[in-house]
Amino acid sequence: MDFLGNNHLIQPSDITLGGCGPVGQDVSARVLFFATELHGCNSVLMMTEDSLVYTFGLDYQPKALGSTPIIRTNGAIVGVQCHYIRLHNVSSNALKPTWIPYRSTLSAEDLLVFSLRLMDDNWQMERTSNVFFLGDLINIEASVVQANHVPLHVFVDSCVATLDPNMNAVPRYAFVENQGCLMDSKLTNSRSQFLSRVQNDKLQFQLDAFRFARETRSAIYFFCHLKATTALSPEGKACSFSLGTQRWISASGNHEVCSCCDASCTGRKGRSLTDSATQYEGDSALGPIVIQQASASGLVPAAQSQHLVVEDHRAGGVSEAVVMTGLVAALGLICTLVLVTVLLRRLRKPNSVNYD
Numbered sequence: 001m002d003f004l005g006n007n008h009l010i011q012p013s014d015i016t017l018g019g020c021g022p023v024g025q026d027v028s029a030r031v032l033f034f035a036t037e038l039h040g041c042n043s044v045l046m047m048t049e050d051s052l053v054y055t056f057g058l059d060y061q062p063k064a065l066g067s068t069p070i071i072r073t074n075g076a077i078v079g080v081q082c083h084y085i086r087l088h089n090v091s092s093n094a095l096k097p098t099w100i101p102y103r104s105t106l107s108a109e110d111l112l113v114f115s116l117r118l119m120d121d122n123w124q125m126e127r128t129s130n131v132f133f134l135g136d137l138i139n140i141e142a143s144v145v146q147a148n149h150v151p152l153h154v155f156v157d158s159c160v161a162t163l164d165p166n167m168n169a170v171p172r173y174a175f176v177e178n179q180g181c182l183m184d185s186k187l188t189n190s191r192s193q194f195l196s197r198v199q200n201d202k203l204q205f206q207l208d209a210f211r212f213a214r215e216t217r218s219a220i221y222f223f224c225h226l227k228a229t230t231a232l233s234p235e236g237k238a239c240s241f242s243l244g245t246q247r248w249i250s251a252s253g254n255h256e257v258c259s260c261c262d263a264s265c266t267g268r269k270g271r272s273l274t275d276s277a278t279q280y281e282g283d284s285a286l287g288p289i290v291i292q293q294a295s296a297s298g299l300v301p302a303a304q305s306q307h308l309v310v311e312d313h314r315a316g317g318v319s320e321a322v323v324m325t326g327l328v329a330a331l332g333l334i335c336t337l338v339l340v341t342v343l344l345r346r347l348r349k350p351n352s353v354n355y356d
Contacts (some may be wrong), residue, residue, distance in 0.1 A: 001030045003060055004076065015060045017080070018042035018165065038082065042165040044221065044285045047086070047113045048126075049145050054082040057165060057219060057288050077219040079130055079288050113145040114154070114226040114282040118289070123204060131290045137191060138207040140286065144228045146201065152228040153200045155180050155236040157281065159224040163212060165287065167223035171212055176224065179237065181248070181261035184208070186241035194238035194251040201228075203238055203251070211291050221287030228280045236279075237265075 003010045012022050012032055018041035022032040036043075038054045046053040058078040118127040119139040132138055144154040159176035162169040175184035175192070182205065184192040190208035197203065211218065229236045238251035239258035248258035 001025075001032050004074075010060060011063065014062050015058065017058055018056045019059075044165045044287055046285060047115045047145075048117065049115075049143075050086055052084040052086055054084075055165075055287065056080040056082075059219075075216070077217070077288055077290065079219075079290075112152075112228060112280050112282065114228070114284045115143050115145065116222065116224055116284045116286040117141045117143070118286065119204070123198075130288065131292060132209045133292050134209050134211065136209045138209055138289070139204065140207060140222070141202055141204050142224065142226055142284070143202045144226065144280075146228075150230055151200055152230060152280070153236060154203050155227045155229070155238060156194075156203060156205065157225045157227045159222060161210075161220050161222055163215060163217050163220060165221050165285075167221075167285075171215070173210075173212070175207065178261055178265045180239055181237075181258065181265065182240045183261075184210075185243075186248075189243060193240040196251055196253075205238070205240075209291050211293070218290050218292060219288035220291060221285065222289065223283065223285050225283055226281065230279075 001010055001012070001015075003015065009030070012025055015022070015032065017034040017036060020034065020036055020041040023035045024033040025031065026033075034041075036056075039045075041056060044055045046055060056079070058080050059075075060077070061075045117140070118130065119125070119141050120127050121139065123139060123141070127139070142154055142156050144152055146152055156176050157179055158174065160167055161173045161175060163171065175182065177183050182192055182194060184190050184207065188208070188210075190210075192207045193205065195204040195206065212220070227236055237257040239248045239261050240251070241247070241261075242249050247255070248261045249255050250258050
């Protein structure tokens with residue numbers, strides 16, 4: 001199988017689907033077959049407004065060729081997604097009840113779906129690529145989809161990043177903690193921040209792209225615990241650390257709710273989705289997100305070139321001034337010599353006498 005498209009066939013044992021090996025192969029067609037349940041092989045479930053998305057990581061980790069200690073390909077992780085429409089009729093003879101039980105009505109009204117999405121630079125559409133480079137800002141939108149529910153405010157309560165589709169995997173990095181404090185903005189002096197709300201049921205934030213130190217794997221997964229409340233409360237906040245003012249600020253403008261971010265923000269325990277309380281919560285995942293190292297050849301030489309151009313212009317300017325000064329001085333000297341010569345000739349010329 002030419003997995004990387006470089007005319008190097010890979011070994012079937014070097015590739016897995018979320019840790020599950022291939023179940024068969026077609027040697028002549030150079031095709032590997034994988035089979036798994038939607039919830040198997042470390043899949044990650046994401047829910048959007050109209051779809052259920054199951055994401056798998058196709059992980060290729062090359063091993064030494066034969067008895068040699070060498071490899072000729074790089075490792076790679078490719079995301080594989082299965083999309084299913086959430087709302088559709090699954091029967092050819094749909095039931096048409098004449099009445100709706102009260103319990104069913106109450107359950108439908110309380111149905112909430114939390115989700116995380118990668119957004120494009122304009123925050124208008126979902127981002128089609130999951131590949132970023134160090135130095136990029138990752139735009140993430142948290143939202144809650146509600147069915148016949150009172151208006152809700154969604155908050156990001158906590159978030160962790162891992163290298164595996166398991167929120168408890170090690171290493172793990174908690175970049176949102178303390179009931180909505182974006183700790184990454186202070187711990188690493190990054191540009192990470194919550195943005196001002198455009199809708200109550202959506203919360204947007206930016207995360208400075210990062211990789212785990214001493215790790216060669218480039219794919220990471222985000223797991224966030226989200227909350228939705230019927231009204232603003234200290235337990236629901238979106239706080240970022242401002243490098244300019246050196247203080248915590250709130251996306252809502254009420255900065256006082258962020259005063260506990262450097263300590264411990266304790267509050268009443270949130271209720272589950274089935275409770276009829278004013279606070280709801282749920283979990284959502286995002287990934288794999290591939291973070292590539294920024295190409296130094298695309299950045300450093302450009303900066304050096306700009307610096308050299310500035311220096312060349314400065315050097316050129318000084319040389320031109322010196323040359324012009326020399327030319328003016330030489331021209332002045334020549335003019336002076338010519339003037340002196342003319343005066344001397346006039347003084348030496350005898351006066352003519354007219355005897356007529």
